[in-house]
Amino acid sequence: MNAIEIRGLKKYYGKVKAVDGLDLTVPTGVVFGLLGPNGSGKTTLIKVLCHLLKPDSGVAEVLGIPVKGRSYLPRIGYMPQEIALYEDMTVHDNLKLFAGIYGLDRVTFKRREKEVLTTIDLLERKDFPLSDLSGGQKHRISLAVSMIHEPEILFLDEPTVGVDPLLRAVFWKNFHDLKKKGVTIIMSTHYMDEARNCDIIGMMRAGKLIDEGSPDEILKRTGKDNLEDAFLDIVKRGASS
Ligand SMILES: Nc1ncnc2c1ncn2[C@@H]1O[C@H](COP(=O)(O)OP(=O)(O)O)[C@@H](O)[C@H]1O
Numbered sequence: 001m002n003a004i005e006i007r008g009l010k011k012y013y014g015k016v017k018a019v020d021g022l023d024l025t026v027p028t029g030v031v032f033g034l035l036g037p038n039g040s041g042k043t044t045l046i047k048v049l050c051h052l053l054k055p056d057s058g059v060a061e062v063l064g065i066p067v068k069g070r071s072y073l074p075r076i077g078y079m080p081q082e083i084a085l086y087e088d089m090t091v092h093d094n095l096k097l098f099a100g101i102y103g104l105d106r107v108t109f110k111r112r113e114k115e116v117l118t119t120i121d122l123l124e125r126k127d128f129p130l131s132d133l134s135g136g137q138k139h140r141i142s143l144a145v146s147m148i149h150e151p152e153i154l155f156l157d158e159p160t161v162g163v164d165p166l167l168r169a170v171f172w173k174n175f176h177d178l179k180k181k182g183v184t185i186i187m188s189t190h191y192m193d194e195a196r197n198c199d200i201i202g203m204m205r206a207g208k209l210i211d212e213g214s215p216d217e218i219l220k221r222t223g224k225d226n227l228e229d230a231f232l233d234i235v236k237r238g239a240s241s
């Protein structure tokens with residue numbers, strides 16, 4: 001079974017066609033990078049797949065389940081583009097709150113809290129209020145929250161924006177470790193160097209998927225030696241066709 005199946009998906013905000021007839025299949029267990037300029041519809045697409053926005057039309061399934069239902073939600077994790085944590089609560093209480101939403105029991109939570117905080121190397125900050133942490137540390141907590149319940153699919157909306165190169169490397173190590181465990185990762189980015197690390201890239205423009213493939217496939221197809229030039233080439237061809 002594929003992790004994601006989308007056919008003819010549309011989501012408009014009034015006249016703004018944020019997602020405009022998008023087709024996409026993401027196999028299970030890959031790191032999938034959604035690439036595209038600001039306003040191309042990445043966040044809207046991710047929100048539809050996480051049941052946060054209702055699509056106008058088309059088919060969208062996550063883990064074989066239509067997104068209009070909620071039954072798949074405990075099996076996915078979501079890291080929003082804007083950090084959505086409680087500043088006046090401790091790291092522990094933030095994690096506990098989200099674990100509660102996902103229905104984790106006390107024993108599982110205790111185990112997972114230690115695991116995720118160790119993964120992001122912030123175990124010693126457990127009892128600090130969020131407001132005492134740096135921006136990068138909050139980013140790491142946001143990632144920890146999204147995976148506290150061991151989801152099968154992780155949706156990460158620009159998880160490394162504003163993140164320094166060292167921390168980015170930490171994030172990527174986490175992504176590769178999760179992938180080894182069979183987790184599917186769907187992340188949006190507009191960093192081309194980051195896209196290079198994905199198994200499959202989907203290039204978005206104006207609410208549509210304009211190209212898709214492994215980074216090597218895309219480079220070969222366009223005859224370019226870097227993804228930035230490949231993307232510009234694909235956009236240009238899309239505009240003239
Ligand atoms: N809540 C909203 N109301 C109206 N327009 C929106 C809203 N959210 C996003 N948009 C518009 O939809 C388009 C796609 O936005 P978005 O999905 O955020 O793209 P991306 O994540 O690729 O930057 C943009 O034109 C944006 O301005």
Ligand SMILES: [Mg+2]
Nearest residue numbers: 042043044081
């Ligand atoms: Mg966005």
